[in-house]
Amino acid sequence: MNLNHLSYFRVLAKLEHYTQAAEELSITQPSLSHAMFALEKDLGTYLFEKQGRNIKLTKYGKIYYEYVDKALSELERGEKKLKELTNVSTGTIELGYIYTLGPNFVPKLIKNFTNADENKNIKFLFGQGTTQSLIKDLKEEKYDMVFCSLVDDEPDIEFIPIANEELVIIVSNEHPLAKNEFIDLSEVGNYPFIGFSEKSGIRSLISDLFKEVDINPNIICEVEEDNAVAGLVEINYGIAVVPKISSLKYYNVKVLPIINPKHERFIYLATLKNRYLTPSVNLFKNYSIEYGKNNFLNK
CATH class of the missing domain: 3.40.190.10 (Periplasmic binding protein-like II)
Incomplete structure (x- = not known):
């Protein structure tokens, strides 16, 4: 079943007029007719019937429209959510860190990062734990990155020194x-x-x-x-x-x-190797590395 056909069906079902629907969809009327024919063939039933020069939904078309409209609306919401999460200026960063960094290091880092106008709309979701629990959650992709101690025998994780204690x-x-x-x-x-x-x-x-x-x-x-x-x-x-x-x-x-x-004693920024980082996560990762160099590692 073609997703475009479902989108065409939703518009045609709302307008119940081939010419108007084709114009709204920016396709030709024959293309729209062909798409609806293919959809009806896949479903094994008629979705529309003629009413004078116009068309109207059949009983089964009305039932199907409710499901198609809900499904496409959910997909649109998902697309919108993904764009929000992955936008470099409005994304969300899931960050985990060891307990010692909670009172001072992380709050100062976040404050400095979000003080920049271009970063002020980026959101954070925080979690704390021991290094072992944070690494486990990182591998399960609960976090985008974590601040923790170095762990041996973790070949799939990149550890970058970020601060010393x-x-x-x-x-x-x-x-x-x-x-x-x-x-x-x-x-x-x-x-x-x-x-x-x-x-x-x-x-x-x-x-x-x-x-x-x-x-x-x-x-x-x-x-x-x-x-x-x-x-x-x-x-x-x-x-x-x-x-x-x-x-x-x-x-x-x-x-x-x-x-x-x-x-x-070093604190490390840990991320999964060869794993996609959203623009906002990658921005924060690079910022954290520079923040550590300028405030801790070069002191």
Whole structure:
């Protein structure tokens, strides 16, 4: 069945006049007649009948018109929606990011991006999670892109470094280590630790740091989210290695820079390789890369 024939049928059904319908469709009357003949042949019934010099819908034509009109209207709405989503100035971007980026990095990035007049009508749909969950959702195309940690053995994903985060030790202000101003990781092996779960992208980096100083930390519990770690440290349940995020200032904890071992913690922009990105998504991707270079990576 020809989609053009259905469009012709809808116009002819509304006007019930071949000449007027052909003019509106910008086709010849014989072409319109041929299309309706083919459609009626496909359906095995007459859709129109003559009424003097004009035509009118048959009983079956009226029934069929209701379905055709609804179907074509849905297709038109779908086409309109796709154009809105893929338009470089009015598209929608589905963005996921790890918890540490919620209070500061992502809001500032979005503000700077949408401050440009040409980007102000672009919409965002946000989601947060651990690196593992974000990568899973990215591969299922829930997100167009995510900000997360680097994950090994993901050949179908492109990881681009976008920012770096300092790692620190946090302890309760009542903890013996709170008298320090900085810390060597080799000095903390005897204290209970609050660790990140396996779903967190930062877990492997922290484990590698402990291996460097030959420490097997006494991990008494594991959580997924940085603020949950800080809350447990605040009540002196344990100490923890965390990214130096802005929300730490709201907790009753002491933040200690790690002077040994030396380390770098990067945040990556992850997208699926060889997958189409809409103009607005591609615009934001390139903007984010430049934003990271100018504000973090070159500092």
